[in-house]
Amino acid sequence: MSGTQDPGSNDGGKSAPELDEIDTGNVAHDAPHGRKSILSEHARHEIDHWLTKFPPDRRRSAVIAALRAVQHDIGGYLTKESMDAVAEYIGLPPIQVYEVATFYSMFETKPVGRHSISVCTNISCMLCGGEEMLSHVEKRLGIKVGESTPDGRFFLKREEECLAACNNAPMMMVDHVYFENLTPEKIDEILDRHK
């Protein structure tokens, strides 16, 4: 992190709130001055928790956990505003947050449905019918991989790699929860449960 410490503390002993508003972009703030952060209390709590796990000059390390919490919090994908809020909260230049958010496939930076489905089609699942499970999901939701349902309920994610549940293949993940030994009926029941 290109750490710059807060120059806002010394003002000849007298407070000058309007001066503190000047934002150098990478000044670490424990709580943003003046404006109300768009991060929920839960998200802030979560970020604070992760920040305690790293040395004070390594706040950048908390960015993955922060984005995960925020994405979960605000409905499945990251907006520019939410990433900027994370950058401001942790004290990073916004571009460093964008870099992380675009690098990891678990982060969505474009609007997607609120429930994220990943159907595994790697070798073990493929041998046990993963491809059929995927086409069932596609047919049932009327979308292809990489698309979201028009009602914004589901997002069928392009699955990247094996999710490490080969012993109970075929499997899929919905909102970070594993569902194993899938059958079309089981899929229908699972999808019905996610409103």
Place this chain on the structure above:
Amino acid sequence: MSDEVNIEVNGVPMKARKGQMVIHVTDANDVYVPRFCYHEKLPIAANCRMCLVEVEKAPKPMPACATPVAEGMKVFTKSPKAIAAQRAVMEFLLINHPLDCPICDQGGECELQDLAMGFGRDISRYSERKRVVKDKNLGPLVSTDMTRCIHCTRCVRFTQDVQGFQELGTVGRGEMTEIGTFIEKSVDHELSANIIDLCPVGALNNKPYRYRARAWEMTQHPLISPHDAVGTNIYAHVLRGRVMRIVPRANEDVNETWIADRDRFSYQGIYSEDRLLKPSIRENGVLQETDWETALQKVAEKLGRIAKQHGGGQIGAIASPNSTLEELFLLSRIARGLGSANLDHRLRRSDFRDDASDPLFPSLGVSIKELETANSVLVVGSNIRKEVPLLAHRIRKAALKGGRVSFINAKRYDYLFPVAGYLASNGMGSLDHLVAVAAAAINASGKTAPASIASLVGQAQPNDTHKAIAQQLSEGERRLILLGAIAQRDPAFADLRLVASALAEVTGATLGYLPEGGNAVGAHLVGFLPGRSVGGQTVASPGLNVADMFAAKLKAYIVFGAIEPKLDIGAESVSAALDGAEFVVALSPYSTAAQFADVVLPIGTFAETAGTYVNLEGRWQSVPGAASPVGESRPGWKVLRVLANLLDLPGFEYTAADQITADIRNALDEAGAFTAKAATRTLQAKAAGAPVVRDVPIYQVDAMVRRSSALQNTREGREERGVGA
């Protein structure tokens, strides 16, 4: 234990320091290793892999830029294994690189092209589709062709580590990786255009220069950037007499390999539409174009007559502090030859009370290079990033090395480095803050207060920040108090300086200046001042300073250089004085001079004249002219020489600029050592009235910069002019 390590490169034994990388050693010993991402001024990334070399006993080729030396290490840079690795990397880099060299501005000066010659295959084995990356709009200075990018991340590392605020990043992953800002955003830092030079391929290029010329058609001419007192070394690339672009000229002692955006794009002002092409004379209220001879005859006749009738004291001469040393010297001699001591170049200054305590020239106090090892710097009255961007960069380095940097300013400016203390106004003026720091320093040291400020210090109530700054200034080897341009424009500059020098005396810190203009130091040396002549010698009867000169409404004025009175001169009475004068001659590149002058003589800009600039370290830098003068304009020194001849003044038989330089050196030698002859002044009470802050935005600093459309269209430039995004 010794710090030294012995290694062998291609069978040649070499000495290295522990912790050095292999590439440091090969570079130091002139052993060639190809590279893209490695740059000596940037942190190591090791992501291009072009510098792979063979290391004995290592199973795989190693990147020379990220392999630390070890005792007994044997490195081979040209072994079959090393060459094979380098050629393989080259092949990978070219997979997605477009074959658009014929229309690429980087063509002919491209690191990728050069290395492809040395390490590329004759034919491509890649027959799949190449990837295409959308271009980003990074603002008016840098053009992008992102498909050409090889992801070396030099630009990213520059914004992060040199600017101090990361603006560019590596977005995406794998084959989808792109360099960019992710959101639509311009790069705004005042040094940002250096990424053009850093980019080893044609991805980032000079936007105004796009498609204007090919690298091999142009000739390269050394110049000095005149916009600040750093004396930044630049090259002008000239095609058929015309400056096509400006690039940095590396000089470790001055600007390293960087230049500010202002230095790079101000050249557009050379070809501004309102350049004066011919001399002109006002007849019956209307300016008429004429030839040089008539115009100069007229000037000589008018000035000669006014000097004779009313005395030389009725003539005032002001010069832009961006003029060359030779121009300033000749003009001062002409004015003195006419019997006038009314000379000044400090156009925005308003407090002249203690001119006598000026040093020989306003010096930084240390060398620019030493600045980055300063232990403590107190900057008073300066938006230093915008005033002198390259000094701000050095101070940033000092701060990152643990030096403590504090500011006393009327308002808060942002600095992209750790700031130890920042005293902004809060109802207290900069002078009050400075007095409080001085009081804290006096209390802490137990010394008696210098008589000059004793009465003020007694009343001061230093707070913790004042005390911390006082302590900071008393510790460490290299300590500096710098008076910036805003301080020098302050109506109470004399008081500020008095307190600052008392503070320097108490703490043992060095008092330095950040003079305004590219050659303010030179102007001091040749005595372009009302009270001093060459080498700081006191003149018998001092003339009027710039403010008094206009307040006194003289009969005649000589205005030299690209001065636009309303924007460049602080004195309020300037317009009235110029309007009311019997005769005004302006030597300027720009037609705005026609608004106030009776005779307008077109002179060349910094790129069109040979000349010397003395920077704020006192470093003399002479350069020949680079470009053909626009229209009938002539280098300033030639015009002054002929004018002096017409006035029958002796000693103006120069045929080349370096003859004038030699004369200046002789005159300085004759003047001997300089001693200040100031009377001691004591400060009883601070001046009443609200402090006036005279900040000049970075792209409004002089007439040339104001004419650079690229700079005016940057975010900063638009904000300065109050134009929306």
